[in-house]
Amino acid sequence: MYIYHRRGWPTFHWSHEKLSTLLANIRYRQGKLVGHMASLGFSLRSEAILQTLTLDAVKSNEIEGEVLDPEQVRSSIARRLGIDTFQLVPVDRAVEGVVDVLLDATQKFGEPLTQDRLFSWHAALFPTGYSGMYKITVANWRTHEAGPMQVVSGAIGREYVHFQAPDAAVLATEMKTFLDWFNNATAIDPVLKAAIAHLWFVTVHPFDDGNGRIARTIADMLLARADGSSQRFYSLSAQIRKERNTYYNTLERTQRGDLDITDWLEWFLHCLNRALTATETMLTSTLTKAKYWEWLASKSLNERQRLLLNKLLDGFDGKLTTSKWAKIAKTSQDTALRDIQHLVDQGILIKQNAGGRSTNYELRPLDESLS
Numbered sequence: 001m002y003i004y005h006r007r008g009w010p011t012f013h014w015s016h017e018k019l020s021t022l023l024a025n026i027r028y029r030q031g032k033l034v035g036h037m038a039s040l041g042f043s044l045r046s047e048a049i050l051q052t053l054t055l056d057a058v059k060s061n062e063i064e065g066e067v068l069d070p071e072q073v074r075s076s077i078a079r080r081l082g083i084d085t086f087q088l089v090p091v092d093r094a095v096e097g098v099v100d101v102l103l104d105a106t107q108k109f110g111e112p113l114t115q116d117r118l119f120s121w122h123a124a125l126f127p128t129g130y131s132g133m134y135k136i137t138v139a140n141w142r143t144h145e146a147g148p149m150q151v152v153s154g155a156i157g158r159e160y161v162h163f164q165a166p167d168a169a170v171l172a173t174e175m176k177t178f179l180d181w182f183n184n185a186t187a188i189d190p191v192l193k194a195a196i197a198h199l200w201f202v203t204v205h206p207f208d209d210g211n212g213r214i215a216r217t218i219a220d221m222l223l224a225r226a227d228g229s230s231q232r233f234y235s236l237s238a239q240i241r242k243e244r245n246t247y248y249n250t251l252e253r254t255q256r257g258d259l260d261i262t263d264w265l266e267w268f269l270h271c272l273n274r275a276l277t278a279t280e281t282m283l284t285s286t287l288t289k290a291k292y293w294e295w296l297a298s299k300s301l302n303e304r305q306r307l308l309l310n311k312l313l314d315g316f317d318g319k320l321t322t323s324k325w326a327k328i329a330k331t332s333q334d335t336a337l338r339d340i341q342h343l344v345d346q347g348i349l350i351k352q353n354a355g356g357r358s359t360n361y362e363l364r365p366l367d368e369s370l371s
Contacts, residue, residue: 001256002163002164002203002255002256003203003254003255003256003257003258003259004166004174004203004204006258006259008259009259010177010178010181010200010259011259012196012200012259012260012261013259013260013261014260014261014262014265015260015262018262018266019192019262019265019266019269022266022269022270022273023189023191023192023269025273026191026269026272026273026276027189027191027226029273029276030191030226030227030276033233033234033276033279033280034227034228034229034231034233037231037233037283040287043290044286044287044290045231046081046083047083047286047289047290048233048283048286048287049081049083049231049232049233050074050077050078050081050083050085051282051286052232052233052234052235052279052282053077053102053103053106053232054070054073054074054077055235055237055238055282056102056220056232056235056236056237056238057073057077057098057099057102057237058070058073059235059237059238059240059241060212060213060216060217060237060240060241061098061213062241063212063213063216063237063240063241063244063247064212064213068094068095068098069089069092069095071087071089072089072090072091072092072095073095073098073099075088075089075090075091076091076095076096076099077099077102077103080099080103081103087303087306087307087310093127094127096124097123097124097125097126097127098124098125100121100124101121101124101125101213101214101217102217102220104117104120104121105121105217105218105220105221105224106220106221106224106230106232107230108230109221109222109224109225109230110225112183113179113182113183113218113221114179114183115175115179118175118206118214119139119140120139121214121217122138122139122207122210122214123138123139125210125213125214126138126209126210131208131209131210136207136208136209137207137208138208141168141171141172141175141206141207142168142171142205142206142207142208143168144167144168144169146168146208148164148165148167149164149165149168149205149208150162150163150164150165151163151164151252162248162252163205163251163252163255163256165203165204165205166203166204166205171204171206174204174206175204175206178197178200178201178204181200182197182218189226190222190223190225190226191222191223191226191269191272192265193222194218194219194220194221194222194223194226194268195219195264195265195268195269196261196265197215197218197219197222198215198216198218198219198268199251199254199261199264201214201215201218202215202251203255216236216237216240219236220232220236220237223236223272233279233283234275234276234278234279235275235278235279236271236272236275238275238278239271239272239274239275239278240271243271243274246267247271250263250264250267251264288313288366289313289314291366292309292313292363292366293313295366296309296348299346299348300342300346302339304329304331304335304339305339305342305343307328307329308320308325308328308329308339309343309348309363311328312362312363313363319352319360319361319362320340320349320360320361320362321359321360321361322336322337322340322359323336325339325340340361343361344361347364348363348364349361349362349363349364350362350363350364
């Protein structure tokens with residue numbers, strides 16, 4: 001028996017006492033974060049939004065095993081939001097679709113969630129009408145022709161069914177109930193409503209594919225309502241990606257349980273709380289990077305140097321050498337050496353372990369650079 005078989009579905013209930021302190025702490029941290037970001041300059045705030053939305057899109061797809069090029073995602077978001085950034089790259093149609101959905105949900109968070117809107121999101125996620133090699137029903141609820149919608153693992157002949165969604169015949173009714181609840185005012189805190197909506201949508205599983213991604217998008221939409229802002233500074237999906245196994249286990253346990261969803265709500269709130277903590281670390285890095293670029297604005301840099309400095313600021317893998325520079329910038333060793341020496345002469349890079357092939361370079365520390 002699954003949760004949707006229970007008498008009273010979908011009238012969920014939970015322990016307010018068990019969640020109240022955690023929810024209050026999260027609401028305080030959300031308000032503090034939004035207030036802090038509002039006090040920053042436009043360029044710093046834009047960079048934080050760009051980084052957060054890019055992370056959200058990439059990690060939500062990673063949860064489902066879909067790998068997106070972060071630079072394409074970043075470029076697509078920057079263009080849509082009118083954020084000036086260098087090194088924009090061409091963007092695949094599939095990436096554009098993912099960004100379409102994310103921005104529609106978070107930038108228009110106050111608009112109703114309708115059947116047509118969900119269908120447009122689904123069409124954007126599957127522009128070819130295929131999921132991998134398999135043709136699926138796109139921009140409509142799944143049909144009975146595809147058979148029962150099951151979440152299965154294990155080898156053929158030894159499959160384990162983690163969950164089986166409601167029959168296709170009841171989807172129109174189920175989704176009308178969900179959308180009416182979503183769009184009507186309730187006394188439920190919007191953060192809790194985000195957690196409930198996520199669970200409810202992914203339990204109904206109305207599409208052939210993309211249900212998890214759309215469920216997390218719906219949660220993001222409600223979290224934007226909770227913040228009262230389309231400017232996103234934290235990524236729940238990025239934290240869920242880190243906790244993917246626990247995420248799936250908690251969902252499965254809840255879907256096999258009764259209508260008391262306290263455990264799911266508690267996990268969701270703790271996950272969101274950890275996402276806020278991770279954001280504080282990320283924003284520190286983002287602001288440091290932005291301060292570097294403020295300082296570098298007075299320096300003489302070519303496009304290759306800008307590209308490599310950006311990679312250093314994002315966290316370069318290993319030591320920077322002329323050979324690595326030449327490979328990444330797709331240039332000769334001599335040109336790479338001239339690029340590096342020019343940055344050393346300007347006090348941007350510091351030479352380490354001088355002598356032959358072992359010579360490597362690092363960024364001058366920020367405090368020293370600006371002193």
